[in-house]
Amino acid sequence: MAMIKTEDLTYVYSAGTPFEKTAINKINLEIEEGELVGVIGHTGSGKSTLIQHLNGLLKPSSGKVFIDGEDIWKDKATTVATRFKVGLVFQYPEYQIFEETVYKDIAFGPRNMGLSEEEVDTRVRETARLVGIKEEHLEKSPFELSGGQKRRVAIAGVMAMRPKVLILDEPTAGLDPKGRDKILDKIREYHHEQKSTVLLVSHSMEDVAKIASKILVMNKAEVFCYDEPPAVFGQAAEISKLGLDIPQITKVFNMLGEKGYNVADDVYTIPYAVKKLLAHLGKGGAE
Numbered sequence: 001m002a003m004i005k006t007e008d009l010t011y012v013y014s015a016g017t018p019f020e021k022t023a024i025n026k027i028n029l030e031i032e033e034g035e036l037v038g039v040i041g042h043t044g045s046g047k048s049t050l051i052q053h054l055n056g057l058l059k060p061s062s063g064k065v066f067i068d069g070e071d072i073w074k075d076k077a078t079t080v081a082t083r084f085k086v087g088l089v090f091q092y093p094e095y096q097i098f099e100e101t102v103y104k105d106i107a108f109g110p111r112n113m114g115l116s117e118e119e120v121d122t123r124v125r126e127t128a129r130l131v132g133i134k135e136e137h138l139e140k141s142p143f144e145l146s147g148g149q150k151r152r153v154a155i156a157g158v159m160a161m162r163p164k165v166l167i168l169d170e171p172t173a174g175l176d177p178k179g180r181d182k183i184l185d186k187i188r189e190y191h192h193e194q195k196s197t198v199l200l201v202s203h204s205m206e207d208v209a210k211i212a213s214k215i216l217v218m219n220k221a222e223v224f225c226y227d228e229p230p231a232v233f234g235q236a237a238e239i240s241k242l243g244l245d246i247p248q249i250t251k252v253f254n255m256l257g258e259k260g261y262n263v264a265d266d267v268y269t270i271p272y273a274v275k276k277l278l279a280h281l282g283k284g285g286a287e
Helices: 047-053 076-085 102-112 117-131 147-159 177-194 205-211 229-233 236-241 248-258 270-282
Strands: 002-013 021-032 036-040 062-067 086-089 165-169 197-202 214-219 222-227
Touching: 002 047, 021 047, 021 197, 021 222, 036 047, 036 177, 036 205, 047 165, 047 197, 047 214, 076 086, 086 147, 102 117, 102 147, 117 147, 117 177, 147 165, 147 177, 177 197, 177 205, 197 205, 214 229, 222 229, 229 236, 236 248, 248 270
Parallel strands: 036 197, 036 214, 086 165, 165 197
Antiparallel strands: 002 021, 002 062, 214 222
8 A cells, every 4th residue: 555645636826816826736646655755846846835735734726645545634633643644844944943952852743742751752862863963962052053963953853753754855955065965864774764755855866866766756737757766767868858957977878878889878876877887898888
């Protein structure tokens, strides 16, 4: 059974006014439990509107959303429960930090779930370790930390609720390359340890290529494709026409193909490129 399922999901902003706009149009999607999905698309493609439907922040104009087999809008109790099942980390989450210590900020969500203080403490410390927050930082003010550390605190606050689905909207936006890689490493580690379903929304094909098991490409309010990375990056030319920048290594292999070399057209990471080149050379490709 799919962890996330949508049926003809449609959302119209400002319906019935001169400013009416269809943000997502008849989205039919099934995401299996345990997937790490990269969600990409240019500005206005519908990706942010889509993810806000998955935990009930937006109510569909038409169509349905199912989380773990339940229609999230079947009644009020289910809608409320969904917001604990699906954790959503907005872009620049560090601006949502407000508690006086790092510990209290991470503990805020679990406490609102009605958990015992012992369970809250366990979750805070486990999640802090997972995202790379040192024990001695827990009693510090989060505002004393660096930008990257603040973001990890904010992400940890959602992770500590142990949602069945974790959605991160542009979690690496505005960070330097080192900070970006640290965040991606922590997301990958969380996914590996918790075995939960993770959706990573990004403009960066490079980021998505590094960690995603599936990729969802949005375009003009609809799903352009949803598949495993090799199948998606095998459509590099079509994706480029959507205004999305493909990974540098994919561009290199496309150029080799254009020059007559019979190399793979679905390369998206350097380790995958090495594997494909070795296989190619082993078949006499050196000629």
